[in-house]
Amino acid sequence: MSVLDLGHGRTLDLTHAVVMGVVNVTPDSFSDGGRFTDPASAVEQALRLVAEGAGIIDVGGESTRPGAQPVSAGDEIARVIPVIEALCAATTVPVSIDTSKPEVMRAAVAAGATIINDVRALRDPDALDTAAALGVAVCLMHMQGEPRTMQDNPEYIDVVTDVRDFLAGRMLAAEAAGIPRDRMLIDPGFGFGKTPEHNLELLRRLAALRILGRPILAGLSRKSFIGKLLGLPVDRRLHASVALALLAVQNGASVVRVHDVGPTVEALHMLDAVTIR
Ligand code: 9MG
Numbered sequence: 444m445s446v447l448d449l450g451h452g453r454t455l456d457l458t459h460a461v462v463m464g465v466v467n468v469t470p471d472s473f474s475d476g477g478r479f480t481d482p483a484s485a486v487e488q489a490l491r492l493v494a495e496g497a498g499i500i501d502v503g504g505e506s507t508r509p510g511a512q513p514v515s516a517g518d519e520i521a522r523v524i525p526v527i528e529a530l531c532a533a534t535t536v537p538v539s540i541d542t543s544k545p546e547v548m549r550a551a552v553a554a555g556a557t558i559i560n561d562v563r564a565l566r567d568p569d570a571l572d573t574a575a576a577l578g579v580a581v582c583l584m585h586m587q588g589e590p591r592t593m594q595d596n597p598e599y600i601d602v603v604t605d606v607r608d609f610l611a612g613r614m615l616a617a618e619a620a621g622i623p624r625d626r627m628l629i630d631p632g633f634g635f636g637k638t639p640e641h642n643l644e645l646l647r648r649l650a651a652l653r654i655l656g657r658p659i660l661a662g663l664s665r666k667s668f669i670g671k672l673l674g675l676p677v678d679r680r681l682h683a684s685v686a687l688a689l690l691a692v693q694n695g696a697s698v699v700r701v702h703d704v705g706p707t708v709e710a711l712h713m714l715d716a717v718t719i720r
Contacts, residue, residue, distance in 0.1 A: 445697070447658060448625040449557040450578040455498070455537055457658050457697040460711055462688075463499040463539065464492030464704045465664070468522040469506045469514075482525040486533070489526070493536050496708035499558065500534075501700060502526050502551075503541030507562050507590045507635075516546040523547070524554050531555030539582070545573035552577045558628075562586055562635060564613040565620075575621035582628040582660055583613045587636025597636040603648045606631045610655055628698060630660040639668040646687065649694040658697035663687040665702055685710050 447455040455461065466489045470480055479485035489500045504522035505514040514522075519542060530538055531554065539558035540551035544567065548559050557579045564583040565571045574581050585606045587597050599605045610629045618624060629652060631645045642663075652659050663669075664684045665677050673683060681703050688699040688707045692714060701707045 445658070446625075447558075447580055447628060448623065449537055449580045450626060451557075453537075453557060455580075459715060460692040460696065461498035461698045462496060462704050462707050462711065463501050463660070463698050463700040464489065464495075464497035465700060465702050466492070466500055466502050466526065467506070468502060468504050468526055469511075480522075482529065485526045486529045489530050490533060492704045493534050495705035497536060497704045499537050499539055499698065500530060501539045501541050501560055502530070502556070503560075504547070505542070509590055509592070509594050511590065516544045519544060519547045520550045524550050527551055527554040527556055543567045543570060545569045548573050548577060552579055558582060560584075562590075562632065564610075565617060566613075571616060571620035571622070574617070580626040580628065581617065581622060582630055583610060583617060584630040584660075585609050585632040585635065590635075593636035597638055597641060599641065602637065602641045602644050603651050606645065607652055607655065610652065614655065614657065624657065627657045628660045629655055629657045630662065633661065633663050634666040634668060637668075639671050642666070642668045646690060646694065649691060649696060653695050659691075659695055660698040660700060661688070661691035661696040662700035663691060664700060664707075681706060689714055 445458045449455055466485050468485045479488050502523050504519040527538055538556045539560045540556040541560045543561050543563040559574050560582040562584045565574055633642050665680045669680045669683045685706050689710050691699055
């Protein structure tokens with residue numbers, strides 16, 4: 444479980460937790476919207492995150508925050524492909540593409556991406572077959588509802604078992620489509636159709652997802668439930684985000700998706716130093 448198969452003979456070692464750095468090439472992301480819309484500044488930011496210790500760079504061209512404008516596949520491709528191409532020429536750090544659209548998946552993998560990070564867990568038409576044919580790794584994330592309305596009134600019988608059962612079902616569907624388990628990451632989807640209490644319960648019992656036998660990715664960085672719990676705007680959520688990344692790794696996550704790579708890497712080094720193996 445400590446190696447992720449990236450396909451085509453490449454692997455990613457997950458013996459120590461890996462930090463995935465976020466690069467949003469969007470005008471309207473909740474955390475850094477509009478900061479990296481031109482390819483050169485997005486690549487510069489990505490390489491800064493690599494220098495700070497990121498082990499994966501996640502490139503996205505469409506915001507998933509509630510109320511964000513939908514983007515066509517053509518526009519998404521125009522945003523992310525120049526960034527992925529330049530990045531893959533400049534670094535060997537694996538690049539993931541944050542998308543649900545098969546056209547974007549194909550273009551991104553042709554440009555060098557080796558992980559498909561899909562917040563819809565390959566539920567869009569043709570997404571499963573496309574990801575299987577591309578032969579790269581996938582991150583299957585849980586989301587209740589759709590981004591536009593997901594925070595309206597999320598409900599679960601038990602959030603941890605509901606998320607676990609959903610992910611088990613998506614793993615089976617992915618395997619049936621031809622994606623080997625060795626190529627899968629799983630993700631409870633913090634903030635995607637969840638109240639603050641749901642997020643806290645998932646984090647508290649994250650280890651329950653380990654029964655699925657695949658590495659867990661946790662994305663908690665700067666999320667709005669931090670703002671709700673602490674009353675802080677998005678640009679003041681660094682300390683809480685680092686604490687949450689640390690807790691996620693302590694509770695079983697192998698990959699943490701973050702905006703602030705340097706502080707998270709330092710905190711995880713300290714966790715590693717005190718951990719007896
Ligand atoms: C794109 N994106 C935004 N938040 C995310 C999260 O928590 N996990 C994953 N896999 N992707 C995310």
